[in-house]
Amino acid sequence: MTAQGYIHAWEHYKDELTLLDKKLELLYKRRQKLTPDPQTDSFRGMFVSEDEFIRLIGEQEIDEELQEEEMALLGDIQEMEAYIAGRIEESRNKGVFLPLSYAASVFGLSAIEERFVMLGLAVELDRKYERIFGFLQDDLTSKTPNISLALQVACSTPEDMRAARTTFVAPEGKLARYMLQREEQDFRGQSLLSKPLLLDKRIVAFLLDSGEVDPKLKPAVEMVYPDNELAPLLVQEDFQQRLRGFIHEEQQSPAAERKRLAFHLWGNAGAGKKLQVKHFSSYYSKPLLIANLADVLLHAARFEEQVSAIVREAILHQAVLCFTRLEELYPEEPDLAAQQRLGRFHELLDGYGGMIFLLAGKYSRLNWKPKERLLLEHELQVPDEGGRERLWTVFARELGVSADVDARVMSGKFRFTPGQIHRALTLARGYSAWQREPQADAKPAALRTDALYKACYQQVQHKLERKATRIEPRYQWADIILAPEQKDQLRNACNQVKYRGVVYNDWGFEKKLAYGKGLSMLFAGPPGTGKTMSAQVVAGDLQLELYKVDLSQVISKYIGETEKNLHEIFEEAQLSNAVLFFDETDALFGKRSEVKDSHDKYANIETAYLLQKMEEYQGITVLATNLLNNIDEAFLRRINYVIKFPFPDSEYREKIWQSMFPPAAPLSEDVDFRYLAQRYEIAGGNIKNVVLSSAFLAAEAGEPIRMQHIIKSIRHELQKSGKILARQEWEDY
Structure with a gap:
């Protein structure tokens, strides 16, 4: 035949x-x-x-x-x-x-x-x-x-x-x-x-000639074919070239010396890990099978069966095999079942002869010892400010939107990955369209600033609420009553964030500084002089989230716990670039003492650890203290701005009195702000309490706010601190 x-x-x-x-x-x-x-x-x-x-x-x-x-x-x-x-x-x-x-x-x-x-x-x-x-x-x-x-x-x-x-x-x-x-x-x-x-x-x-992916594996897996259109690599192109060059060298080596390869890539969400693997597979005309381990683990009882089926699918399609969310297999406190599951996962990977990529959101030390396979590791870092600025510009053009906010400013404020920038612009476009009237022309839609920042905040998933309290910034520059010197210092500090791109990227200071590119400020002054308000003004001007650190959740009597809490706070803040506000820092960051016992030794270690984390943090750290003399000098040298908040004199007290009453508040003609400022030496925080208390007294009486209401509230406020007004100081009212 x-x-x-x-x-x-x-x-x-x-x-x-x-x-x-x-x-x-x-x-x-x-x-x-x-x-x-x-x-x-x-x-x-x-x-x-x-x-x-x-x-x-x-x-x-x-x-x-x-x-x-x-x-x-x-x-x-x-x-x-x-x-x-x-x-x-x-x-x-x-x-x-x-x-x-x-x-x-x-x-x-x-x-x-x-x-x-x-x-x-x-x-x-x-x-x-x-x-x-x-x-x-x-x-x-x-x-x-x-x-x-x-x-x-x-x-x-x-x-x-x-x-x-x-x-x-x-x-x-x-x-x-x-x-x-x-x-x-x-x-x-x-x-x-x-x-x-x-x-x-x-x-x-x-x-029976069905080339579709196993329906039982959906939605945990995704097949990407070489002819699929891919988004361009706007950052990390050097890693793609390095990857291809390494594969080329490996293919040129004698067959007996070649090894199967596996790559462990990690980086923040949206860093482009999957896009890198897609470009690699497309370059070599290989299909790519992507499996999400988080979805696979939803049916933990069938984990081995599912992974085996995924490996089989990759073999059937001769695909590059990629597992995402690898950190799901590495819990912080693994039990016996988790350890056995991880071991079985490694055994199943050993049975696959093709290329393997393991992607994770954070680094985990892999205990996989592959058989006849070379395991390589690489971190896809957040792009530098120049890269982020280019991403903001390119994505805005692709989405057909224009923003009044400068891309350079946004890149300096938010250490976002490419995926986060793209999602933020997409969401902002939707929010802006919802809030404005329909437009007849087809010009690029202008993004609302508030919509853009709202979208940016939604890209950040952190757990700062565990040890910090979010404060919604409500004050603006006009609300804060300070001497020109202090105000100028605050504005200069904000400008250091706004023009990071110019200094670090355009002028090359990025290459000179390995760390310490964040902004640290120390607010020192008596209670009620505007330290917390100033922190809100800074956060509001920069349109960043503000978190007040709860010291009761940070300080621990157990050795090493304080450092652990600080590490967690700065680690989570790094994801959002939030403003960290430490109030009453005397309790935690006082003078380093002479070591007389083990407690002094570990207290000094805590202070040194804080210095280290503040220098590593690329966001804004604000410390507030009532007693500047209690802060260690070595600590002060590492602070970018030390702003002293003096007790307000009569001139500034009068301005504070006037600014505290909203326009809608009914004020009697007998209210004398100059008299109040000259007669009573109280700080802004106390004035705020007095104003609010007097307003309630007037509301109860059903009449406008009078001097008698204010004087009565001043008496109560001073009594809290043990001060008593003489009869002649208030009997006129």
Whole structure:
């Protein structure tokens, strides 16, 4: 027979079924030597007769005429096998896709294992085989071949049968792991030979020419094909070139020295980890299978089965295998189940021969020791300010929006990854469209500033609320009454954030400073002089979140706990670039004392640790203290701005009195702000309390706010601190 290539898979299966028919016929002929004619034996399968027993133990001579018939069938079978092999080779040369041959190749199946797969597929192609298998197994209720029948059909010699048994005995074998259906019912009462040979449903679907991803794996997996359109790499292009160069060098090395590769990439959400892997796969024209471990772990009881199916899918598609959310497998306090799950995950990865990428949001020290695989690690860091500025500009243009906010300012305020910048602009466009009137023209929509900042805050997921309280900034520059010197210092501090891009990026100071690029300020002054208000003004001017650190949640009597709490605060703040406001810092950051005992030693360590974290933090840290003399001098040298808040004199007290009353408040004509400022020496915080208290007194009396209400409130406010007004100081009112 002349071998011509197959046109499609079904033509191939037709020849395979013809070959199977001949093998089944040969098996039937051999069975005739051992069993009587089933047509004349109405009790076949119900008992073993004496004649059948003699035949089974081989005490009867073989019919020579039947042996000659077997030899003829064997010749036909061998000729058919050679014919099919020739046609498969021709099909391969012409690029015709044959699922069975492809699967055998990618999974590395032996010729006998491929026959087992075809035998299991037969019942899916033609139902006649259900009756044939039932007949040959003396059980018409058994519609699939068992292992005994499979060995008899697929193997030619006893030696082949003994070797092929290991395929089913070894659970880690490729046939058992990837091709056969897992045993859902208990077969412990059965021998190995009596167990059914069942193909996995996914394998059946693939062999019947279905190239879709296993539906059972959705939505945990995503297949990305090489011809998919990808967003360009706007940052970290050097890493992509480095990755390709390394692969090229590896491919040029001798085959004996090549190793399988795995890459562990980590970085904040939106850093571009998946995009890097997509570009890599597309460059090498390889499909990419992305699996989200967080979704896989939703069904933890089936974790091993799911991961095994994912690996099988990657093998079927010859894809680059990528797992995201790797940190889900590394909990902070792993239990025994988590450790076992992680170990099994590593074992399954060892069974995959292709490229592997493991992506994580944060670094975890992997305890995976791959077999014959090189594991490389790399962090995708947040882009520098120049890179972030370019991203703000490019994404705004792509989304068709224009913003009044300078991209350079936004890049300096928010240490965002590319994904966070894109999502922030997308959300801001939606918020702005919702808040404005419809526009008739098609010009780029201007983003509202408040909408843009709201969208930016939504990109940040942190846990600062555990040890800090968020303060909504409500004050502006006009609300704060300070001397020009202090106000200028505050404005200069804000400008240091606004023009970070110019100084660090354009003027090259980024290369000169390894750390210490954040902004630290110390507000020192008596209570009520405007320190907390100034922190709100700074946060409001820069439109950043403000968190007041709760010292009761930070300071701990246990050694090392204070440092741990500080580390957590700065780590979470780094995600949002929030303004950290430490009030009453004397309790935590006082003078470093002479070491007289272990308590002094560890107190000094806490202070040194705070200095270190403040220098590493690239956001804004504001410290407030009532006693500047209690702050260590070495500590002060590391502060960018030390702003002293003096007790207000009568001139500034008068301005504070006037600014505290809102325009809608009903004020009596007898209210004399100058008299109040000159007569009573109280700070702004006390004035605020007095104003509010007097307003309630007036509301209760049902009249405008009078001097008598204010003087009465002043008496109460001073009594809190132990001061008593003389009668002549208030009797006029």
